[in-house]
Amino acid sequence: MYYNSLGEKVSRRRYREMLEAAKNRRELIAAGLTSRRDLVKMGLLTTGGLLVAKSGLSTRAWAQSQQFQQGTPNLCAGAGLPASPTTRPFIVPLPIMPIAQTVMSLNPAPTIAPNTAAGEVRAAPHQAPALGFPFPPPRLYSFTQKALQVSQSPDLPVQTVWGFTDGFHSGSPGPTYVAHYGVPQLTRNRNALPPVTQNGGFGLPSVTTHLHNAHNPSESDGNPCDFYEIGQFCDQYYPNVLAGFNSDHKPTGDINESLSTLWYHDHRVDFTSQNTYKGLVGYYLLFNDHDTGNETTGFRLPSFPQFDVPLVFADKVYDPTDGHLAFDLFSLDGIMGDKFLVNGQVQPFFNVQPRRYRFRLLDTGPSRFYEFYLTDLKNLGAANPFYVIANDGNLLPAPVQVESVRIGVAERVDIIIDFSAFAGKTVYLENRLNQLNGMGPINAGQCTDANGNPLPTILAAGQGNLLMQFRVSGTAVQDNSANPATQTFYQLPSTNVTPRITRTFKFDRLNGQWSVNGQFMDCHTMRFQVQQNSVENWILSNATGDWTHPVHIHLEEHQILSRNRQPPSLAIERSRKDVTQLPPGERVLLFFRFRDWLGKYPIHCHNVVHEDHAMMGLWHVQAVGDDVLVP
């Protein structure tokens, strides 16, 4: 049997054509013939991409085949790297990241003030001990960033990536933290990456690890500007405490601010896209007395880890000449992969039982949005609903039944799939969102195919990217988890509060320079000052035309009060968020409470290519706030 790069079955003839086309592309690139005009002139176009489109491959594949037209401006095609070699889908089982292990002690012992003499780089002394948190905390982790040799597909050579080790297990994605509210911890993150001469073509061995969405003190947040070099380390104190503990909900915090699904990733200013693409990402799960990880207690969500499975999505490109991971160093717009990895493996399969599972879906980018569907290839007309229980890792007031859910880079959704309806069958998690380049999902009417037909934003069932395969066993099993249809979780914290100030942020592109309010990322410029324990409203507006930006704000979550002055229409957006999608022409109004901690944090686009090109700004929380309306 033969498959194309999207996991679709193809005929032997088609497969030979694909190999031939790939060979032609390599020759064309080697010959420096990279523009469409060149190809037409040479009479080569038919042997390359367009023949494929005429033969009826999906529009997305057609766009991929255009990728070798490097640099040719085209809203409706990818621009960048040539297509990856062929890989066979669904022959490798889903890898499960190991659970991070604690250590008894750290040497040298952690100190409250940065231990610069021993090579620690930290922006400030730990804030937590002065607020009554134990020091050192009861749980210690020793994490190291290092190079790893991994297989991402049996049809690709062994890859050198960057990942994490906890001293017991190494991986990319790194080991999964299993943390608990009320149990503070400290992670020593040490940079043991190989010398800069061994970066393999991209990546800077200079890092800072951000714990995404944690209610953390600034010095432990993993700020983009707090990077450290090979041999250096940073001790990061994670209090695992609810927002409000030192302000409006003393002393334990607001239970309605509970976080569940967080992730950690490199955040090195200007180099985040390269370093995360190279593998510096991992999960951080936070449990409490309600979300217990045990399906017989609390909210009775499917038990971790057997039925509660974190999934890391990443799209990547491999060099067609040697199969090694390739990164488009000179993209300003965004990078689109044509290979889809889940937990570090191209298109894996996963054996499941006919019962409910909780999946935590995370889009690590670099630039792609996903719209996830459950697809039965033998029954393409069927709607296969599932439940969204958490948005950005925050349990919703109640589960929402959907047929699909869309997320952008850095967003998470927790979903419940009940496989009992699929006993004995094979089904797929499919991305049906049509996105051709870094601009975001294609907008209605924006693009047409070679025959002049409009390209849809949502592809037909079975025509999208089959991300992973679920093989459902036919044997009925026990399921003690609760039925999401009848569940409720936390209430949304009240937003009926007058803000101290309403600030406006315009996301813009000035001569290709990504900006926020016409200004650019700069580690030495604080744009504005938020008053500790105050309420603010922020307006995010998109002035970049056709682009969609996933905007992330550190420290505190927000609620979306309105989109273009209307309450959010999506049920799952009536939630707490830490990344909000900003589609073309939209203006969103966000509600924040900035509590408990002091220090600097960023606001930025999480299309990591935009982020690295300065679509970010620093602000800080201080005892007294300022009145800058347009920072």
Add this chain to the structure above:
Amino acid sequence: MASFAGGLLAAGKAEAAAPAPSARQRIRNLYFPNIVLQTQDDKEVRFYDDLVKDKVVTINFFYAQCQAVCPLVMANLAKVQQLLGDRVGRDIFMNSISLRSDVDSTAVLKQYADAHGARPGWSLLRGDPKDVEHLRRSLGFTNPDPRVDKDLEQHIGNVRYGNEPLMLWAACPGQARAEWIAESLSWVIRPEAKAAATTT
């Protein structure tokens, strides 16, 4: 499945004749066409061989009559040159390439360079417009919207910075604070570059 493996093997065999290029070579092939350019001093240079190879560089595009983003970016780069002092021309080489090579003669470039206090190590460059267009696209100084891309007033104002032998590449806005641009450059200036320059 056996026939599939055979297919892969055959493809592998065809490639065996030429060894896979190194990562550095691949970057060169993808992004650095070795086109001929002229400096403000009328010197003929090759983009890769003479301007980029073995060097820490900045690269940006401008043109002399540009009234939009260029005056800001070029004045900013003049300040960056000042901040970097005598390292420009020794450790760091700055390259500003004209998007209007049809009208920007080397004499025009010379005048522009003098007005901005360009010292040796900051090259203002022109070439065959077709070559320059190829270079611009290769380096990703493009807007994906063809209408915007054609509008010279909206040309990309970013400054690429990088260390060629160490394959470290990034970019910052040309309108960023000059001190910040200079600091960003310091991240890619590494002592290991010298040894790497002699190998490929």
